[in-house]
Amino acid sequence: MTSASLASRLRVPSGPLFFPVTAYAPDGSLDLETFRTHVRGGVEAGAAAVFACCGTGEFHALTPEEFQECVAAAVEESAGRVPVVAGAGYGTALAVRYARLAEEAGADGLLAMPPYLVVAGQEGLVRHYTELAAATSLDVIVYQRDNAVLTPATVVELARADGIIGFKDGLGDMDLMQRTVSAVRAEVPGDFLYFNGLPTAELTGLAYRGIGVTLYSSAVFCFAPDIALAFHRAFNAGTPEGDALVNRLVDGFYRPFVELRALGRGYAVSLVKAGVRLGGLDVGPVRPPLHEPAGEHVKRLAELVEQGRELLATTHPGAGA
Numbered sequence: 509m510t511s512a513s514l515a516s517r518l519r520v521p522s523g524p525l526f527f528p529v530t531a532y533a534p535d536g537s538l539d540l541e542t543f544r545t546h547v548r549g550g551v552e553a554g555a556a557a558v559f560a561c562c563g564t565g566e567f568h569a570l571t572p573e574e575f576q577e578c579v580a581a582a583v584e585e586s587a588g589r590v591p592v593v594a595g596a597g598y599g600t601a602l603a604v605r606y607a608r609l610a611e612e613a614g615a616d617g618l619l620a621m622p623p624y625l626v627v628a629g630q631e632g633l634v635r636h637y638t639e640l641a642a643a644t645s646l647d648v649i650v651y652q653r654d655n656a657v658l659t660p661a662t663v664v665e666l667a668r669a670d671g672i673i674g675f676k677d678g679l680g681d682m683d684l685m686q687r688t689v690s691a692v693r694a695e696v697p698g699d700f701l702y703f704n705g706l707p708t709a710e711l712t713g714l715a716y717r718g719i720g721v722t723l724y725s726s727a728v729f730c731f732a733p734d735i736a737l738a739f740h741r742a743f744n745a746g747t748p749e750g751d752a753l754v755n756r757l758v759d760g761f762y763r764p765f766v767e768l769r770a771l772g773r774g775y776a777v778s779l780v781k782a783g784v785r786l787g788g789l790d791v792g793p794v795r796p797p798l799h800e801p802a803g804e805h806v807k808r809l810a811e812l813v814e815q816g817r818e819l820l821a822t823t824h825p826g827a828g829a
């Protein structure tokens with residue numbers, strides 16, 4: 509059954525969870541070859557899973573046909589080495605349609621994005637996610653952010669539903685998250701998965717680990733895999749030395765990156781894409797309604813990546829090369 513296998517493959521990840529950007533050609537069309545190169549590079553660099561066409565992958569900007577082509581390409585490039593999870597969203601009917609497209613493309617699971625536009629009540633949210641899960645053979649991870657904020661009781665209900673294997677938090681309310689983890693632990697047997705899914709989740713990694721959430725998404729892995737991998741190793745070591753390196757990377761790289769990423773609307777995606785281009789892979793610009801980051805911010809990003817690498821080189825000579 510897929511559900512056990514995706515959950516078990518994600519439970520103790522061997523590397524960062526990779527959320528690739530989607531590549532476009534100069535005329536704005538999908539650039540599948542470059543997308544393939546990006547995904548292949550991430551898998552070969554040590555990603556533990558590929559989350560294709562999610563927030564960083566501009567799910568919102570893709571047609572259903574482009575979505576399916578990208579997911580199929582991610583599946584081919586991953587070649588069974590790591591699982592592929594695809595975004596699925598909008599209203600329930602369209603989310604189900606995306607789920608079917610992802611299924612046909614060979615994905616292993618879905619990241620359920622917040623439903624489009626409306627701010628729904630808990631009862632409707634439960635129906636939305638459970639109907640999505642019931643309509644697909646793929647395992648579903650529910651993504652809390654923006655207009656989809658769930659109470660602990662709702663997450664308990666979702667954790668009991670067939671096919672819903674995890675919960676990704678992009679909200680960052682630690683009180684709510686702690687209550688959610690506690691409620692599910694008390695009421696639902698089994699290992700429900702939690703993901704720290706805040707933008708640049710590494711920043712809050714130690715805080716989330718304190719409440720039992722050790723899985724996290726990494727946008728930095730898209731453009732500085734060496735830094736993201738060093739962080740991942742140090743974080744998962746769980747030793748005083750590992751935590752000390754985590755803190756050095758937070759102080760010298762992740763915190764300033766988070767602050768830079770907060771300077772523009774949509775930078776959560778566009779700055780990451782700029783980072784991939786800085787690394788030499790021309791993944792093109794973001795599609796509207798997002799816009800490109802200011803030149804001075806891209807320059808600052810290049811400096812930060814250098815700074816992060818210097819930190820690695822001084823900590824573990826050779827590691828930043």
Ligand SMILES: O=C([O-])C(=O)C[C@H](O)[C@@H](O)C(=O)[O-]
Pocket residue numbers: 527562563564565678705706707708709725726727728776
């Ligand atoms: O949907 C998405 O792309 C994400 O939530 C993953 C990102 O890596 C997120 O953690 C971020 O933007 O740093």
